Structure formats: structure tokens, C-alpha cells
Amino acid sequence: MQNLILIGPMGSGKTTVGKQLAKRxxxxxxxxDHMIEERCGVSISTIFDIEGEDGFRKRETKMLSELCERNGIVLATGGGAVVSEENRILLRKGFVVYLKTSIETQLARTQKNQNRPLLENVDAETKLEELMEERGKLYEQEADLIVMSGERIVSKVVDEIIEALEK
Structure with a gap:
């Protein structure tokens, strides 16, 4: 069974949608990201503090390489997974769904979460806009399906993905 791979910016709902999609x-x-934390025994923020973004990205690629070898999983990726060409090649092994959302929704969903190292000590809105400028085209390029996740009820987002898969 082909993997379903969710991509998109932080706060787009990849984990929340992924859990319901997996259940359905x-x-x-x-x-x-959770698998990386589990394996390392520390948070993503701690990995960023110790190894920097480059160190984290190497761990991310290694984890994605392992996970994309599995079959029949719903995989929620980190927001920056698409930046690496190696990662994009790995993600193409599955059916890729881009959960698209607005900067406003991202801000609302990430403002209380302390485990967002790219948003530490910066203007969050400006940083999210910069990340979308850098990654937005990559999300669209890699997607087999683009679904607006923003302010929608999670079950409706999942319904849309399942309907597309059935076609």
C-alpha cells in the first residue's frame, strides 16, 4: 500500500489531519519530527540549539529515508522537509498531499507552541512569510494533491483527501 505523505508549513495541520486520515x-x-525527538531523546529545539539547522536537516533526511521505506503509513513531515532535493526524491515514493494554509492561520496555531525553533527570537509573521516565499513553490511542485486546510474542520479536509484517493 502506498504511503500518504503530508507536507506543508508549520501550523498547517499535518499532525492533526494525519492522525484522522490514518484512522479513516x-x-x-x-x-x-516526533520520531526524530524520540530517537534523540530531546526536542527539535534542543537539536537546533546543539547542532543548528544543518544538523537537524541531516537527521530529518535520515529519518525520512527510513520512514519512506515503510508501506501503508500516513506520514506527517516537518515544514522544511521539502527544502532538500534528497528529501523531495524520498517523498515522491508516496502520494504527497500539500496542506495549504494562510500565514494568519499559521500564526494562530504556532504562537503558543514553544517547540518551533525557527520562530524563536524573531518576528513570527515575517519569518513565516519568508519561509513560505522559500518553500511555497516546492510544496506545490511536489504535491499530488493540494488541499486547503486553514480554517476548515479537520474531518472535511480528510474527506477531501479520501475522495481524491478514491478517484
């Missing part, structure tokens, strides 16, 4: 499709749910 009777597939296992895996969050690559």
Missing part, C-alpha cells in the same frame, strides 16, 4: 484509512500514523 486504517493505516499507521507517523510524524517524522
Amino acid at each position: 484509512t486504517r493505516m499507521d500514523f507517523v510524524d517524522s
